[in-house]
Amino acid sequence: MAWTRDQMAARAARELQDGFYVNLGIGIPTLVANYIPDGVEVTLQSENGMLGMGPFPFEGEEDADLINAGKQTITELDSSSYFSSADSFAMIRGGHIDLSILGAMQVAANGDLANWMVPGKMVKGMGGAMDLVAGVKRVVIVMEHSEKSGAPKLVKACNLPLTGQGVVDLVITDLGVFEVNRGRSPLRLVELAEGVTLDEVRARTEASFEVAFA
Amino acid sequence: MANKVRKDAAEALDGLLFDGMTIMAGGFGLCGIPENLIAAIRAQGVKDLTVISNNCGIDGFGLGVLLENRQIKKMISSYVGENKLFEQLYLSGELELEFNPQGTLAERIRAGGAGIPAFFTKTGVGTLVAEGKEVREFDGELYVMERGLTADLSIIKADVGDSAGNLVFRKTARNFNPMMATAGAKTVVEVERLVATGDLDKDHIHTPGIYVDAIFEGAAFEKRIERVTTRPRAVEGAGAGGEV
Numbered sequence: 148m149a150w151t152r153d154q155m156a157a158r159a160a161r162e163l164q165d166g167f168y169v170n171l172g173i174g175i176p177t178l179v180a181n182y183i184p185d186g187v188e189v190t191l192q193s194e195n196g197m198l199g200m201g202p203f204p205f206e207g208e209e210d211a212d213l214i215n216a217g218k219q220t221i222t223e224l225d226s227s228s229y230f231s232s233a234d235s236f237a238m239i240r241g242g243h244i245d246l247s248i249l250g251a252m253q254v255a256a257n258g259d260l261a262n263w264m265v266p267g268k269m270v271k272g273m274g275g276a277m278d279l280v281a282g283v284k285r286v287v288i289v290m291e292h293s294e295k296s297g298a299p300k301l302v303k304a305c306n307l308p309l310t311g312q313g314v315v316d317l318v319i320t321d322l323g324v325f326e327v328n329r330g331r332s333p334l335r336l337v338e339l340a341e342g343v344t345l346d347e348v349r350a351r352t353e354a355s356f357e358v359a360f361a
Numbered sequence: 362m363a364n365k366v367r368k369d370a371a372e373a374l375d376g377l378l379f380d381g382m383t384i385m386a387g388g389f390g391l392c393g394i395p396e397n398l399i400a401a402i403r404a405q406g407v408k409d410l411t412v413i414s415n416n417c418g419i420d421g422f423g424l425g426v427l428l429e430n431r432q433i434k435k436m437i438s439s440y441v442g443e444n445k446l447f448e449q450l451y452l453s454g455e456l457e458l459e460f461n462p463q464g465t466l467a468e469r470i471r472a473g474g475a476g477i478p479a480f481f482t483k484t485g486v487g488t489l490v491a492e493g494k495e496v497r498e499f500d501g502e503l504y505v506m507e508r509g510l511t512a513d514l515s516i517i518k519a520d521v522g523d524s525a526g527n528l529v530f531r532k533t534a535r536n537f538n539p540m541m542a543t544a545g546a547k548t549v550v551e552v553e554r555l556v557a558t559g560d561l562d563k564d565h566i567h568t569p570g571i572y573v574d575a576i577f578e579g580a581a582f583e584k585r586i587e588r589v590t591t592r593p594r595a596v597e598g599a600g601a602g603g604e605v
Contacts, residue, residue, distance in 0.1 A: 194463065195389040195536050206591040211392065211584035212520070212534040218390040218443075219590035229532055231539045231567075232389065232415070233471040236464025240484060264489075269452065270460070271442030277490065278464030281483040312487030 148342035149321035172249035199227030258330035261307035280311035292320035370401035393534030472509035474543025515545025526573030
């Protein structure tokens with residue numbers, strides 16, 4: 148039994164620390180906001196130009212001038228602030244955001260990340276992903292362990308175009324948690340999802356890794 | 362003082378449009394886009410445009426209407442995933458596309474408006490974005506050189522403006538608008554509410570009027586929402602959104 152999307156999000160939420168400024172990507176990372184641990188308060192950044200994202204609005208209270216980076220309607224909090232996209236990315240590039248949780252197509256043992264482009268398919272663009280991985284202090288990836296085809300996503304070297312080089316700190320998949328440490332130390336499996344065996348992880352991982360359960 | 366106030370978008374753009382020009386268009390998705398000015402550019406029919414905008418609208422709205430009318434030759438954007446026609450035109454070779462990381466795009470525009478021809482950033486080092494660009498090491502880290510961006514015309518949406526061109530934006534509709542206002546050789550602004558000088562709190566002005574050449578109050582604003590997302594009234598604290 149591997150982790151579900153929600154269980155992966157809940158595990159990722161344990162990376163949040165009280166007082167953190169955090170940027171969440173689309174997909175599973177968005178779900179992390181539902182699992183913020185008790186006693187931990189974080190400020191969510193939306194890179195189009197907002198700090199302090201509130202929950203989705205009640206029906207009928209949507210405001211066309213208030214959206215997140217996924218273009219969904221959101222609300223503000225008492226502590227919120229708005230700023231331009233240049234200020235927003237100055238915040239990101241300048242290393243003022245503590246943590247970004249993003250999805251990925253591939254992560255390599257050396258910390259390389261590919262999550263924006265598949266050659267030969269229509270490319271929608273990288274949006275803010277390259278800026279986030281270049282600037283945010285800690286980058287956590289949440290992704291399925293394998294492609295639907297079964298192809299591994301935790302690889303020796305990315306063969307998809309990169310979003311960033313040596314930028315990933317931690318990977319959470321449906322099978323477990325890996326320390327990547329931006330490639331500065333060997334890839335290390337540090338947790339297994341309930342009911343998942345080490346043999347299964349080995350069989351489905353292309354990159355070689357050490358095992359170091361806490 | 363020059364009178365900057367115009368009665369509508371067509372009058373505000375009078376004499377400013379020419380084939381082959383570069384236009385910066387404010388907005389993120391459909392949020393904070395100059396919808397009256399886009400409609401007027403479509404009506405005027407100017408062609409072979411290079412458009413600098415984070416996105417390219419959706420089918421039938423925003424910059425999407427200029428695509429439908431085949432007025433855009435090239436887009437400089439960070440994300441264009443919301444538009445079927447865009448994909449068709451791009452794949453058939455009718456439309457050129459230059460992707461910039463969103464923060465690099467924002468900073469290129471800010472730099473352009475501030476008279477800075479180039480800067481170095483960590484974003485994109487070791488990726489396709491850095492190909493053909495100078496990479497330099499500073500303090501042991503690699504940075505790629507990006508050029509400042511300017512345009513012949515910037516089209517901007519603000520919430521409130523005064524007759525001197527001072528602007529106040531609202532919530533996340535601010536996005537790319539303030540930088541783009543500084544980076545156009547000419548800058549034309551549509552506002553939801555045009556007020557007299559003296560009516561804005563001078564400490565709360567986001568864009569000073571020096572950047573604005575023409576301003577008008579939009580007759581109507583559709584302000585479409587791309588992804589209406591709500592929570593049920595009974596449940597507390599549903600999730601707060603994401604990003605790309």
